[in-house]
Amino acid sequence: MATLTDLKKRLRGVQTICQLAGAMRTVSSAKLARLNAVNAAFAAYAQGCRELLEASGAVLSPPEGADRTLVILLSGNRGLCGSYHNDLFAFFRSLAEPERQDYIACGRMAAAYCREKGYPLLDVFSVSDVPQFAEAEALADRILALYSGGGIGRVLFVWGEGVTALRQEPRQLELLPGEGGGKAGDLLWIPDQETATEGLAEFCLRTQIYSLLLRGATGVQGATLVSMRSAYDNGTKSAAALETAINRQRQTQVTSGVIETSSGYGPWREG
Numbered sequence: 001m002a003t004l005t006d007l008k009k010r011l012r013g014v015q016t017i018c019q020l021a022g023a024m025r026t027v028s029s030a031k032l033a034r035l036n037a038v039n040a041a042f043a044a045y046a047q048g049c050r051e052l053l054e055a056s057g058a059v060l061s062p063p064e065g066a067d068r069t070l071v072i073l074l075s076g077n078r079g080l081c082g083s084y085h086n087d088l089f090a091f092f093r094s095l096a097e098p099e100r101q102d103y104i105a106c107g108r109m110a111a112a113y114c115r116e117k118g119y120p121l122l123d124v125f126s127v128s129d130v131p132q133f134a135e136a137e138a139l140a141d142r143i144l145a146l147y148s149g150g151g152i153g154r155v156l157f158v159w160g161e162g163v164t165a166l167r168q169e170p171r172q173l174e175l176l177p178g179e180g181g182g183k184a185g186d187l188l189w190i191p192d193q194e195t196a197t198e199g200l201a202e203f204c205l206r207t208q209i210y211s212l213l214l215r216g217a218t219g220v221q222g223a224t225l226v227s228m229r230s231a232y233d234n235g236t237k238s239a240a241a242l243e244t245a246i247n248r249q250r251q252t253q254v255t256s257g258v259i260e261t262s263s264g265y266g267p268w269r270e271g
Contacts, residue, residue, distance in 0.1 A: 011239060025225060031217075052200065060147065060177055068102055069100060072155070074213065087160070089113055090170075123142055133206075135210075136207075154174065157174075175205065
């Protein structure tokens with residue numbers, strides 16, 4: 001049976017964990033609210049870019065003979081988000097074919113996982129908890145350089161989608177070459193169709209990547225919020241149970257002392 005000293009030490013440890021979980025819960029809640037605001041502000045612009053891209057039929061064709069696939073894995077920068085990364089990496093493993101694929105890791109957890117498992121990384125990108133458009137531009141420039149440099153004929157993006165704050169799902173999307181179509185012939189092209197469609201496809205790729213970074217970050221913060229809320233609630237219950245156990249043991253010691261004293265075996269026995 002645990003002594004009173006052991007119970008007090010355990011209680012202090014649980015209270016410390018509760019404080020940390022509560023602080024992380026608050027931070028995640030604030031970041032999630034900020035991400036939702038950025039997503040709401042950017043959604044109309046991203047939708048307009050998608051519609052313009054579909055209407056124009058602009059596609060970046062892969063170089064001839066390019067037979068490798070570039071896979072971009074987006075993760076969070078730290079753990080403590082429940083099963084989010086386990087589910088994401090399991091989904092990633094189901095798609096991985098290292099002999100035919102190259103990889104770019106976005107986020108510290110993705111970089112650490114790829115290095116641990118020996119996946120051939122071409123590059124590693126840092127992504128903020130609330131991504132900036134400049135980060136999407138840097139990633140898009142690297143993707144376009146690899147895509148136009150030969151060898152890469154397909155680009156896949158893998159991330160964890162925040163369906164709701166309580167549920168996240170791993171997903172994949174083909175970024176390049178994308179699908180053609182649209183009524184390109186009904187548009188007036190200046191200076192010419194080839195130049196305009198190439199520039200449009202590259203520009204829309206940047207907005208699409210930024211949208212994916214936001215969606216992935218929303219999933220991470222949602223998972224972190226749920227995980228830390230659960231940890232805080234469980235820690236609070238454990239702390240209450242430990243306090244009850246401590247009080248009971250104190251009461252038992254007091255009762256034992258009273259019984260011993262009244263029976264003449266306590267420290268105040270005369271003679």
